[in-house]
Amino acid sequence: MSTLTINELKPGMKLNNDVFTARGNLLLPKGKVLMPRDLKILHAFMIDEIQNGIASTTAAPTTEMPLAESGIPAASRSALRIKFEKCYTEMVQATKQAFQSILAEELPIYKLRNQMEELLSYSREYNVLTFTPAYMKKEEYVYHNAVLTSLTSYRIAQWMNLPAKEWMQVAFAGLFHDIGNSKVDPDILHKPSQLTAQEHEEIQRHTLYGYELLKNVKGITDGVRIAALQHHEKVDGTGYPLRLHNSKIHVYARIVAVADIFHAMTLSKYYRQAQSPYLVLEQLDSEAFGKLDPMIVTTFVHKVTQFHNGTRVRLSNGMVGRIIFSDRDHPTRPLIAVGETIYNLMENRKLHIQAVIPG
Incomplete structure (x- = not known):
């Protein structure tokens, strides 16, 4: 069994075996030809030596070629992103119109479904961590949050292996989770200073308002209505409005809760600037114990950070x-x-x- 110290390793050497971190995570795979940067990675992980890890020396490479994002040409990818962003903007405006007219008119559910289906047809262009709405007005925060929560909830439903027939309904749950805010006084909803106890109670009523507004809407399932009611419930029973525990909270509401919190913290509001998505993920991870569904949080955090080498x-x-x-x-x-x-x-x-x- 051959052993080489970190100082004996050279660019161009080829690994005979996988190299793992002290925690047992794969750091460099078997067959990897070492680049100068790989040696720095080994130093960063304070790996002192490699046992039985080196094969024959090959010609040392001079550059590291970046991996392509996908097999789609860059020009085509750019065109798809433009279409996605256009559909996103249209979805936000349609959501705004629906929320503003819900007290006087029937919710245009089929129009919204058609627009949502078109937006989801470009969902490959949606990156939870990197997508930021262009030219977002702070007074339109609630509509952007609705659409982003919808897109992310749809993605989580896929990651959680929910039946495909439920994915669109989960997307609706995300889209309509805060529709009850349409009945909340805008002066309270957008107040830049701390809320009074009475104002805080009124804000919390948006869950009840949302359920009532969706109660007779056709084209959505009970899960969508219940998500509007329950998305602020906590698995330890400290949430509102009913103080339900984990087993009593609908899975749609548990999914939407994670997506909603992530976007609420990473979008700018009247009273708070957008936070780092990576810091928000860390906060979500800590919230998972006692507040949010830990399985959903763990799945979400790992999936959104899984394919970002090179970002x-x-x-x-x-x-x-x-x-x-x-x-x-x-x-x-x-x-x-x-x-x-x-x-x-x-x-x-x-x-x-x-x-x-x-x-």
Whole structure:
């Protein structure tokens, strides 16, 4: 069994076996030809030696070729993104019209379904972490939150292996979860300062209002109506309006709760700026114990961070780099390459990802 220290490794050497972190996560796969950056990754993980890990030396590569995002040509991908963004904007406006007229008119459910189906046809272009609405007015926050919660809830339903026939209904649950806000005084809803106890109670009534508004709407299931009622319930029974425990909360409501909280914290509001999506994921993870469904949270966090090696990010110190490795046990604290320097966010707790840079 051959053993080489980290200082003996050279670019161009080929791994005979997988290399794992101290926590047992795959760091570099068998057959990998070592690049200069791989050696820095090994240093970042404080790996001192590789046992039986090196095959023959090959010609040292001079550059690292980036992986393509998909097999679709860049021009076609750009066109699809433009179509997605156009459909998204149209969906937001349709949602705004529906919410503003719900007190006087019947909810145009079939029109909304057609627009939602068109938007979902481009859902491959929707990245939960990197998509940011263009030119979002803060007074339209509730409509953007509705559409984004809808898209994310749809994605979570797929990740949770719900039957395909339920995916659209879960999307509706996300779209309509806050429709009860249409009956809340806008001055209270958009108040930039702290709410009084009476105003807070009125805000909480939006769950009851939402259920009442959806009660007789055709084309949606009871799960959609119940999600509007229950999406602020907590699995430990401390939520509202009914203080239900986990087993009593509908799965649609548990899904929507996760999606809603994520987007509520990563969108700008009157009284709060948007937060880092990675910090929000960490907060969601901590909320999972006693507040949110832990299975849904764990699935959501791991799925949205699973395919982001190469993603450009801005760190909390202002530096811009790329994610080069994500530990499955700590997906919100990956390794970041900034130029020739690698930052291990698992070890450096003072740094965090401030923003994901689309592109």
